[in-house]
Structure formats: structure tokens, C-alpha cells
Amino acid sequence: MSFQLKILGSNSAMPAYGRHHSAQLLNVQNHHFLIDCGEATQIQLSRYKCKTLRINHIFISHLHGDHYLGLMGLIFTMHLLRRKSDLYIFGQKGLREIITTQLKYSDTILNYNIRFKELNPNEPELLFEDNTIEVSSFPLFHRVPCCGFLFKEKSKPVRLNKDKLPQKISLAHIGLLKKGEDIYDDQGKLLHRNKDLTLPPRKSRSYAYCSDTKYEESIIPHIKGVDLLYHEATFLNEREMWASQTFHSTTSQAAEIAKKANVGQLVIGHYSARYNDVTPFLTEAKAVFNNTILATEGEAIDIPDL
Structure with missing residues (x-):
């Protein structure tokens, strides 16, 4: 049974050096979850042969443009493709207004319904569950309200x-x-x-997504022991003071969170556009938490259920 993360975008504020804004696609037993939707997300979905209409749930961590400016394009494309099923969007206060305003002034009545859920940036909460998986949010620490997301498979039968x-x-x-x-x-x-x-039942797997956030150990209980953790690492260690001032993290800070949370594997991304070569990101992070990989666009990360 599948549990696969596809990296669609890995850069921060500006697209640069062939890297795009934040977006990931998580496939859990044929549940397709889009996590953040930066500019060019629908182009990346097409480039990597991901079927857009299979996406039923979209999770937007916060309202900085590099995490949601691709959303309206994707919504309109789904409309043009004659989508009929409901689309569930989870986002911060204000996102509903952004969506409805653009639909209003483009005189667009969608073929499908958008079911919007406003996130609570201050408290963890359960967002979605069925017989297979549960998805919850938890607070992150950024300049604007921001949430991380936790995806956990439910216990499987013997x-x-x-x-x-x-x-x-x-x-x-x-x-x-x-x-x-x-x-x-x-x-x-x-x-x-x-x-x-x-x-015995097969392993129930888990993935945590930590979008933009400064180093903050209070997130550790929410991500403790997950199989795969994505944690932003916008800057190399030399920019630690600037990372703190802009409410971002460095490579070693992301790795330290992974280490203290005892996760299985760490993925780092959200690279600053100031860096052409991101190889040093991996070097610095692995010095703290060895089982670290770079978020590389187009690559898929599978978690086995052995």
C-alpha cells in the first residue's frame, strides 16, 4: 500500500535556479493530499505526471505568497477539466475571502463545490479522518499565522x-x-x-510537514517519532541570526529538531534564493542528523510498511 511524498517545489520567497515555490503531493493508499500550493504548482503536477483531479484535499500552511499563489490557477484548471466532486481546502483566516473574491470578479461559477476549513494557528486540531488516515494541524512559529500538518495512518488489521x-x-x-x-x-x-x-499488522506510517518556522522545540511533541519529517531549512548556519529575525530555520536547527523528535528521516527544503548550490545544506544537516535528504523537485520518497 502506497505512502509516497512527491516534491513539487523546494524554494522559498522567489523561484530561482530551476527551483519552484513550496508544494508537495502526498499519496497515502490512493488518498492524494496537496500540501501548500506555490506559484507553478499545476505546471509541476503536469511535469511530473500527477493527476490533478485525484486531489481532493489541499492544505495551505500560511498566507505568504510562496505557499499559496498557485492555488487559484489550480482551482480554475480543475473547473476547466469539469471536476464534479467536492474540493476540501484547509487554510488560514483570509484564504476563503481570497478565493471567493477572485471567483466573483472573474464571474466564475465552479462546476464543483469548495469546502473550506479555517485553521486554528494557536492549537492543534484534527482536520480530517477516515478509515485509513487522520490529518491534524499544529502551530508553527512564523511572522504570520502558520500551521504544520501531521499525516498518520490508522492501525491496520492483522x-x-x-x-x-x-x-x-x-x-x-x-x-x-x-x-x-x-x-x-x-x-x-x-x-x-x-x-x-x-x-502482525503492517506498519502504520506517518509524515509531518513543518512549513515556515523559526527554531522552536515546542513542536517536538507533535512530530515525535514520525517516519518522515519535512522541516524548512531556509539558510545555512552562517545566517542563523537572520533566520531568527525572519522566523526561519537553518540547516542545523532543522536537523536538531529531527534529532530531538527521534524521527526516522528528515527532508530539508525551502531554500533561500541566495543559494545556487544547495549541497552545503545537506552537509551541515547531516552533521547533526545523519539520515537527512534534500527536497529535490520531481523526486518521490516512499515509506515502506514493513
Whole structure:
């Protein structure tokens, strides 16, 4: 079952050196979540052969342009493609007004409904859940209200051990095994213990997205132990004071958060346009947290469920 992160954009305030504004696409068991939607996101979706109409949920961390200016273009494209299903957008106060104002003055009535959820930038909250996954937000520390997002698979059912299943076991009994139950006959006699015929559930995976934020250890409880963490690293360590003043993080600060949160792997991005070569970002971060990779546009990061 899929759990894949696709990097669509990796740069900060300005596109530069072939890098684009922040945007990521997370595929969890065929749930397609768009996380931030900077300028050129729909072009990047097309470039990397991502199917736009599969996106049903969009999460916008904050209202700085490099994180949402691609949204209206994507909304209009979905309209032109005759989308019919509802689109759920999660964003900060003001985003609904931005969307409705542009629709009003372009005299556009969409083929589909937008269901908007305003984020609470001060408290964590559950945003979405179904039988597969839950998505929640948590506060980040930036110049404007900003949220991070946590995607967690729900517990999975036990797996049938086909090597140990009786040959003539009924479908009803198989259903009970999948629910984790033992099997009894009509008289209440134990026929099979669940643990004897099943294997442990596959791993439930998790991903945390920390958009623009200064170094702040209070986010650690929200991201503790996730399999994959994206944390902005706008500047190299030499610009630490400037990072603090602009409410951003450095490479080592992002890595320190990953280390203290005991995450599985760290992805760093949101590079400042002042840097052409981002190789030093990786060098600095790995010195603190070795299992670090760069956010590279077009690359997909898979989390196995072994």
C-alpha cells in the first residue's frame, strides 16, 4: 500500500535556479493530499505526471505568497477539466475571502463545490479522518499565522497467515480473524486462536510537514517519532541570526529538531534564493542528523510498511 511524498517545489520567497515555490503531493493508499500550493504548482503536477483531479484535499500552511499563489490557477484548471466532486481546502483566516473574491470578479461559477476549513494557528486540531488516515494541524512559529500538518495512518488489521489457515475455513470465520477475534463454534467451544492463524499488522506510517518556522522545540511533541519529517531549512548556519529575525530555520536547527523528535528521516527544503548550490545544506544537516535528504523537485520518497 502506497505512502509516497512527491516534491513539487523546494524554494522559498522567489523561484530561482530551476527551483519552484513550496508544494508537495502526498499519496497515502490512493488518498492524494496537496500540501501548500506555490506559484507553478499545476505546471509541476503536469511535469511530473500527477493527476490533478485525484486531489481532493489541499492544505495551505500560511498566507505568504510562496505557499499559496498557485492555488487559484489550480482551482480554475480543475473547473476547466469539469471536476464534479467536492474540493476540501484547509487554510488560514483570509484564504476563503481570497478565493471567493477572485471567483466573483472573474464571474466564475465552479462546476464543483469548495469546502473550506479555517485553521486554528494557536492549537492543534484534527482536520480530517477516515478509515485509513487522520490529518491534524499544529502551530508553527512564523511572522504570520502558520500551521504544520501531521499525516498518520490508522492501525491496520492483522494479516492472515495463509500457510496456517485450515483448508475449509469459512468466509465468516476469515472475517472474524481479520477483526482480530478468536473463532468459536455454536456451543462456544474455541476452534482457533487468532494469534495462531494471523501475522502482525503492517506498519502504520506517518509524515509531518513543518512549513515556515523559526527554531522552536515546542513542536517536538507533535512530530515525535514520525517516519518522515519535512522541516524548512531556509539558510545555512552562517545566517542563523537572520533566520531568527525572519522566523526561519537553518540547516542545523532543522536537523536538531529531527534529532530531538527521534524521527526516522528528515527532508530539508525551502531554500533561500541566495543559494545556487544547495549541497552545503545537506552537509551541515547531516552533521547533526545523519539520515537527512534534500527536497529535490520531481523526486518521490516512499515509506515502506514493513
